[in-house]
Amino acid sequence: PSSKVLLDRDFAIGTTDRRLFGAFVEHLGRCVYGGIYEPDHPSADERGFRGDVLKLVRELGPTIVRYPGGNFVSGYDWEDGVGPVEKRPRRLDLAWQSIEPNTFGTNEFMDWCRLANVEPMLAVNLGTRGPDAARRLVEYCNHPGGTTLSDLRREHGWPEPHDVKFWCLGNEMDGPWQMERKTPVEYGRVATEAAKMMKMVDPSIELAVCGSSARTMPTFGEWERIVLEHTFDHVEYISLHTYLNNYAEDTAAFLASPDLMDSFIEEVVAIADAVAAERRSSKRIMLSFDEWNVWYRTRRGDTRVREGWPVAPPILEEVYTMEDALAFGGACIALLNHADRVRAACLAQLVNAIAPIMTQTGGAAWRQTIFWPFADFANLGHGKVLRTQIDCPTYSATYYDPRGKEDLYFPLPEVPYLKLAAIHGDDTLTLFALNRHLDEPMRINVSARGFSELALERAQTLHNGDLRAANTQDDPDRVRPEALQGVEIRGSEVVATLPAASWTVLRMR
Numbered sequence: 200p201s202s203k204v205l206l207d208r209d210f211a212i213g214t215t216d217r218r219l220f221g222a223f224v225e226h227l228g229r230c231v232y233g234g235i236y237e238p239d240h241p242s243a244d245e246r247g248f249r250g251d252v253l254k255l256v257r258e259l260g261p262t263i264v265r266y267p268g269g270n271f272v273s274g275y276d277w278e279d280g281v282g283p284v285e286k287r288p289r290r291l292d293l294a295w296q297s298i299e300p301n302t303f304g305t306n307e308f309m310d311w312c313r314l315a316n317v318e319p320m321l322a323v324n325l326g327t328r329g330p331d332a333a334r335r336l337v338e339y340c341n342h343p344g345g346t347t348l349s350d351l352r353r354e355h356g357w358p359e360p361h362d363v364k365f366w367c368l369g370n371e372m373d374g375p376w377q378m379e380r381k382t383p384v385e386y387g388r389v390a391t392e393a394a395k396m397m398k399m400v401d402p403s404i405e406l407a408v409c410g411s412s413a414r415t416m417p418t419f420g421e422w423e424r425i426v427l428e429h430t431f432d433h434v435e436y437i438s439l440h441t442y443l444n445n446y447a448e449d450t451a452a453f454l455a456s457p458d459l460m461d462s463f464i465e466e467v468v469a470i471a472d473a474v475a476a477e478r479r480s481s482k483r484i485m486l487s488f489d490e491w492n493v494w495y496r497t498r499r500g501d502t503r504v505r506e507g508w509p510v511a512p513p514i515l516e517e518v519y520t521m522e523d524a525l526a527f528g529g530a531c532i533a534l535l536n537h538a539d540r541v542r543a544a545c546l547a548q549l550v551n552a553i554a555p556i557m558t559q560t561g562g563a564a565w566r567q568t569i570f571w572p573f574a575d576f577a578n579l580g581h582g583k584v585l586r587t588q589i590d591c592p593t594y595s596a597t598y599y600d601p602r603g604k605e606d607l608y609f610p611l612p613e614v615p616y617l618k619l620a621a622i623h624g625d626d627t628l629t630l631f632a633l634n635r636h637l638d639e640p641m642r643i644n645v646s647a648r649g650f651s652e653l654a655l656e657r658a659q660t661l662h663n664g665d666l667r668a669a670n671t672q673d674d675p676d677r678v679r680p681e682a683l684q685g686v687e688i689r690g691s692e693v694v695a696t697l698p699a700a701s702w703t704v705l706r707m708r
């Protein structure tokens with residue numbers, strides 16, 4: 200097929216927020232222990248941070264990292280993770296049925312963030328704990344000194360406040376799997392009081408309230424409305440979570456599924472703005488898409504019942520394929536094309552557990568297939584996102600999502616074969632393009648109005664004839680981008696041929 204794309208330098212959706220390019224580190228499996236932190240690893244520094252992983256994280260380019268959960272945070276006592284390591288308690292982590300040794304905690308995470316050049320995003324426990332523990336954590340982290348909690352941080356070896364700006368009010372509080380799940384009214388109340396007290400401690404912080412844990416939750420919609428009716432005056436963001444799947448082994452539908460993220464975002468915006476309208480408020484609640492990825496193979500079988508309470512078990516270690524990287528790239532495009540309202544987002548997660556970076560404990564670290572589209576997105580996606588008019592053939596698909604007890608089917612009658620985002624940087628124009636046609640290359644013809652004499656700076660494509668191809672420890676570079684040949688530029692016209700089933704980045708200057 201062929202596609203025509205029209206864009207104009209002056210017609211923008213919005214400017215990307217730095218926080219759109221985030222990731223997530225949870226105390227889950229080998230994400231922390233054996234992932235970012237492994238004191239006995241040959242590449243570890245004196246603090247126990249794996250140097251090989253840090254190098255890959257810097258290359259990947261996340262800008263903000265959410266911590267410490269996830270489901271884990273709903274049972275976490277933050278006090279367990281600070282102070283002298285030898286005195287820290289070992290606890291049962293009920294979320295992942297593991298032992299939590301607490302040798303890594305909030306202060307270590309802050310140090311790691313500085314080394315990784317990322318902003319911290321902290322989640323507080325609104326499951327088994329509540330507003331009081333949350334405001335104490337803000338004081339411990341952000342208050343300069345002169346109070347028992349801030350002086351405790353200083354005593355622990357961190358004299359300067361961590362100055363954490365972005366906080367999540369719990370995690371997936373509507374999920375039956377969550378410790379101390381709540382109704383929307385219960386959560387709305389607790390989140391409001393937590394938000395008030397956290398901001399009394401530090402008025403400069405920004406807060407994200409939990410939206411539904413998925414668009415497929417039976418309570419989706421009503422949950423957002425009720426929770427926002429309670430918290431509207433106290434929060435800046437509402438969260439969204441999506442994990443794309445190909446349980447149905449229907450690649451065309453899987454590659455169409457990022458379009459459901461577009462719908463999800465637009466629906467949450469509509470609900471948030473309806474709550475604003477009822478209050479005659481001009482305030483706009485922004486979206487924090489603080490968990491998104493492909494995840495299904497290691498999901499269904501994960502009953503969370505594990506024999507013997509292991510420390511850092513190898514769980515949720517999804518091995519990503521070429522096909523996954525394509526759906527994942529589609530998700531990046533969906534986020535970019537809503538940069539006006541999605542002001543933060545976190546790829547879930549960063550290392551080992553459903554992650555772009557894999558490690559062997561004691562051994563190597565390598566890039567999964569999804570590493571590549573994320574690195575493009577995070578390193579080249581900053582700027583003004585331009586509106587695009589895309590004229591291209593479509594296909595129809597039905598996406599299956601078994602979240603919850605029901606089997607849900609989502610008809611997608613008109614899926615454009617081309618999914619694309621266009622970013623105008625300081626003096627660059629970058630196109631991210633997903634060709635969803637499984638068998639045929641696609642010729643794209645882009646008219647970039649308002650640009651003159653574009654020159655090609657980078658043309659790279661990720662594709663592999665085998666959609667099941669994956670990167671493994673033995674073959675870590677099987678799927679990696681290569682140069683795209685044959686891109687023609689005439690003034691402000693860009694013409695390229697995208698391989699079948701490919702993710703492509705074109706950057707012009």
Ligand code: AHR
Nearest residue numbers: 225269270271370371547
């Ligand atoms: O990212 C894995 C898990 O998925 C998180 O702990 C939880 O928030 C979500 O259900």
